[in-house]
Amino acid sequence: MQTPSSKLPGLGTTIFTVMSQLAADCDAINLSQGFPDFEAPDELLERVRHHLRAGHNQYAPMAGVPELRRQIAAKTERMYGRRTDADAEVTVTSGATEALYAAIEAFVDRGDEVIVFDPAYDSYDPAITLAGGRAIHIPLLAPGFRVDWNRVADAITERTRMIVLNTPHNPTGSVLDDADVRTVASLVDATDILLLGDEVYEHIIFDGRTHASLLRYPELAHRSLVVSSFGKTFHMTGWKIGYCVAPPNLMAEFRRVHQFLQFCVVTPMQFALADFLAMETGKNHYLDLPAFYEA
Numbered sequence: 001m002q003t004p005s006s007k008l009p010g011l012g013t014t015i016f017t018v019m020s021q022l023a024a025d026c027d028a029i030n031l032s033q034g035f036p037d038f039e040a041p042d043e044l045l046e047r048v049r050h051h052l053r054a055g056h057n058q059y060a061p062m063a064g065v066p067e068l069r070r071q072i073a074a075k076t077e078r079m080y081g082r083r084t085d086a087d088a089e090v091t092v093t094s095g096a097t098e099a100l101y102a103a104i105e106a107f108v109d110r111g112d113e114v115i116v117f118d119p120a121y122d123s124y125d126p127a128i129t130l131a132g133g134r135a136i137h138i139p140l141l142a143p144g145f146r147v148d149w150n151r152v153a154d155a156i157t158e159r160t161r162m163i164v165l166n167t168p169h170n171p172t173g174s175v176l177d178d179a180d181v182r183t184v185a186s187l188v189d190a191t192d193i194l195l196l197g198d199e200v201y202e203h204i205i206f207d208g209r210t211h212a213s214l215l216r217y218p219e220l221a222h223r224s225l226v227v228s229s230f231g232k233t234f235h236m237t238g239w240k241i242g243y244c245v246a247p248p249n250l251m252a253e254f255r256r257v258h259q260f261l262q263f264c265v266v267t268p269m270q271f272a273l274a275d276f277l278a279m280e281t282g283k284n285h286y287l288d289l290p291a292f293y294e295a
Helices: 015-025 042-053 066-080 095-107 124-130 149-155 178-188 218-223 248-261 267-278 280-287 289-294
Strands: 090-093 113-118 134-139 160-166 194-198 224-229 242-245
Touching: 042 267, 042 280, 066 090, 066 242, 066 267, 090 095, 090 248, 095 124, 095 160, 095 194, 095 224, 095 242, 095 248, 113 124, 124 134, 134 149, 149 178, 160 178, 178 218, 194 218, 218 224, 267 280, 280 289
Parallel strands: 113 134, 113 160, 160 194, 194 224
Antiparallel strands: 090 242, 224 242
């Protein structure tokens, strides 16, 4: 039998797998992969134990357990002033990477172009390629790794379907500010371009700066899908629990893809996160993260 052709012929094993294995082999400190070297909060772990014993061990609803979606919606309003319908606008995913893939697969068609900024998280390009699209790479400007918005304007064509906005940026740590987001808004106004916000490091931001989440901007609500994750926030990346927030029409299409990628996410951990987010301890944890890392 002839070897089947590859859909990703130029792609090898992800750099995170390679570097993490090298770190393990050499007994080295692993700075390659974004996982904290801290245990998850005790109260969160206790809620996991509770829900495991309480029998929450079967399939969860496809969009996520309602309790967790409600807590995500409440957090979104508390942090960014965005009133969110937990039933129609929030989906729990198997980590942020699945959410990013589902968003790209749902909306990028063959021949579409997606603008990404280099250096970029390595899951963007494969997802765009598998959807039949083409990644348009724009390098960030050193030394501050800022976006050259004039170059973005020049790169936008009638084929541009999506712009991926990763802030705080992985791997450089640069952050978009209010002026950046308002520039994006002016560039995409009167177009059908979607914005995909990769905001998994939303709570790890320093120097008194404010996270410029796309969720803060009502004028962008109809075209934005915002992805985040609990792994970086609560030190439990191995649970692989993320989520996406988007308006109902976009979320309906997102869920069409999500249901056949993962269908649902591990049930007891969802209930545990819902409990923890409702506690003052949980709220204080993510609000205090910058001080925690600076200490």
